[in-house]
Amino acid sequence: MKIPIIDFIYKKFIKRRMTIFIVGALLVMFLIILLQKYNILNAYIIQIINVSLVYVILAVSLNLINGFTGQFSIGHMGFAAVGAYVSATITTLVLKITPNSFSHYLIFILSLIAGGIVAAILGFIIGFPSLRLKGDYLAIVTLGFGEIIRTILNNIDYVGGPRGLLGIPKFSTFPIIFVIAILTIIIIRNIVYSTHGRALLSIRENEVASELVGINTTKYKILSFVIGAFFAGIGGGLLAHLVQIAHPTQFGFMYSFLILIMVYAGGMGSISGSVIAAFGLTFLSEGLRVGLYSLSNLLKFTVGDQWRMVIYSLLLIFIMLFKTEGLMGMKEIKVLIPEEEDIHE
């Protein structure tokens, strides 16, 4: 016998892949918190996980612009810098709050959103003129934008100038970053697998044809760019409250390229690819540090830290040689694909 309400709830919520994804993510979160509590994962590992999760937010949001909409933005850290400084200014300089009460955490979340919104507005301002043009203009403009932001921040004394903004309270704890990263993934996934997302995909596939089936390509390019910038701003805010310092060099173009590499190595147009690459590359970079240190001790011969980046780049070259389209290509893990989009042969 079927009870209608239970049947409805079962079909609508329990049987959904999204539910599996959220429940799975929460389980992973609690597992890590538990391991942290019993000191199985030390603070170093937790810090790497936190940094990886921030990179997940940045890489997934850049993938929306570069992978799904087919535009070429290479100044993503510029938006992260805006978000970082805006939210850090609110929490550290204006309100001077510390992470000791729930309301302060709430203000922190609001400051993150404020940072995201300012980044999105800046995204609109630079996207509006450059996205109307077809071609590589966006790449040049975004690269310039990232550098301009860095230079401007270097010269504002209120936020510390070249000293950086110091003494930011550590609001970004593992659960907060984790939940925001999962929310980012869900929102970007919901956009991509929808009629609006298909409009973005059509711009990547063929811009002329897209325009000639009635899609206002300029509007959708700007939309994707603004959403990407918003999440970059949030990611930057989290980063500033994680490492407890906002410094102009933290947001240089080398870091923009790092995110770009994550998007390409993971696969253009694959959310799960970006997640895997963000974790993989962050852990690889740190793992090589530990690995080379142990190797030096073992061989009684100093293998300098400079070799870390050599091995790192070689591995990236091998990924690009043998998996040209990135680790995941354009494929997605199944829990992220809505049931309605399933292929019925």
Added chain:
Amino acid sequence: MSSVLKIEKMTHYFGGLRAVSNFNIDLPSGALWGLIGPNGAGKTTIFNLITGVHNPSSGNIIFLDQHIAGKAPYQIVHMGIARTFQNLRIFNSLSVLDNIRIARHYTTEKSRYLTTRSIESQQNFLHTTIFDSIFRTPTYNNVEQQIKEEAYELLKIFKLESCMYSTAKNLPYGMLRKLEIARALATHPSLLLLDEPAAGMNPAEVGELMELIRFIRDKFNLTILLIEHHMKVVMGICEYIKVIDFGETIAEGKPNEVANNPKVIEAYLGKGD
């Protein structure tokens, strides 16, 4: 019969080259007209001018009593003109179904450029915003279902429903041609511009295509203007033909009149001594 598309004295220059000169047409509702001419005559340029890819240097384009010259391509699509391309422009790495669904997308948002006729054909369509997509509201589900059902119906007409989930680039050429026509129809046009629909098709497919063009005109209540090199198609289905050479209209009339016109023969085959 009322006129759907009226072009008056349209001229277009590419730098110093006059690609289209003084082109006039008055396309009645429900007509199936052909545009022919040797390579480089300016036929595709005329299509590009009508669909807003280029703006004409001078002249008027009036579609359902509205001036459309100078409007953006997507605005012209919203008004009810759809087209296909000479060199296919399919969304290659997306599925066949997605190709159709993308063309149906603009009808889910409120457009300022609809004509009375497109409003009529779209009054049952649900509207949605990106927030519906992000939060997966009931509106989103209804819109997606509506789009999918309609796309499936359309694919069935073109006998493409069996491969609706395959990636478009894996389809054979003839099917891609049909897919492109289906995609154009998904935008709910009242005027359909077909740019060499029979190019690259084998004789059996050409025969099928001719049937299909006649069928969709009646089923969707369309006016069709087509460019074609395949004389069997042009002579077989067009009611009226305009012949272009070097941007100039050199002849027009019923198929048999045009076929025997010495100017047309000269344009295609050259002048005898």
